[in-house]
Amino acid sequence: MFETCHTPHEIAHLLRHHYGLPVQLLGGRPVLTTGSLIGAVVMPAELGRKVLATLDHKHAAPVVADPSERTWTFLVNPPTPAIAVDVAVRRCLAGHHVTIVPSGRQLMLPATDSSLGWHWAGESAPGTVRMPPRAAVIAAVHRVTSLEATIP
Template identity: 35%
Template sequence: MEAIVVPSGLSEQVRARLAHLPQATPAIVDPRNRYCTFLAAPDMPYHIVPQPIQHQCELQGITVPQPGTRVMLPRSDDQFGWHWACEPTPGRLRLPQRSLVLTAIRLSIDEGADVVPA
């Protein structure tokens, strides 16, 4: 499993772009609602995020943590701690490929922070 941390303003657009997927894209919000962490499956075959995409993400305050980094998961439905912005679909955990989440992020950046896709 991988994680991509996105500032809250941009994360709403990203979630809207990923809403068409057949399974929910799990996303976790920090206690102060500043960042949203999207959970994703590593691309197969595995490859690192290309440098131009990493740079574009860094300019927007987006981080792609290194493999092995701990990710905080919600322990309850309490909105005062780490909580789900989008809960995983019940049953076997199915995550979108990292490339799908990064594409949604890039499209949201290109479109601008004030536009939420329909």
Template identity: 35%
Template sequence: MFEEHRTLDEVRWLYERVYDLPVVVMSNWVLLQVCDFVGGVIFPRELARKVLGHLNESLIPVIEHPHRKRWTILVYPNCLPDDVAERAMSRSCVSMTVRGDRVVLPLPCDRGGFRWIREPAKPVVLPKLSEIIAAMQAVQTWV
């Protein structure tokens, strides 16, 4: 992904022009700007693996936060979760971004350890939030 893009401005250009993602550069980081057409769902790593396995879709972009052992699945925010989904998310330590939030995007220098588990397609293909919520509910088992 970053073969020829080394500076923050080059990486910002790559995310904006090649992947069509809304980004900003702040304090030596490139950040995804959550808006009406892109957001994220933050999962514990193992639950994210189950959700992605259930969806059986390799184009879904996923970012790893290695120190927190969490993965962010980028989504198209087509809905808000209902009460049942919110309770399930809460019990599973799953959170959602909201409009105006920012998500750290991986950089070529591996600052902070953020990395792509699944790089975005060109241009990015995002699953609907409703699909991610349904997959999460499908794979959860309660003891």
């Protein structure tokens, strides 16, 4: 995807054009800022693989993996109007090392096709990126972790 890009500006332009993402450059790296347009849910990669597999095609998620594949960041549609996640739900998610990214945080985006850097773990088809509702990803985490708890 990035084979024709030679500068950070070309990478940002490609991500904007290819996916319709509101990409900015920070220190020469493409980033998104969470807020009213984009939210994020971060989790361990192993859990992320299972969650991504349980999301149906209607709720397929773009997912960014960190360079060491320790965490996956699911890009999600935040609820409108902004609704805080219940404290009990946050505690349950935290027990599985899942974090709801607060508004105003910057998320790194892939800048190369190599898996040695930030890369897509789940890539959307070209066109305006379709992100699942935050609630759909949280529900998928609950389904996966509930199933794991019942397996002896």
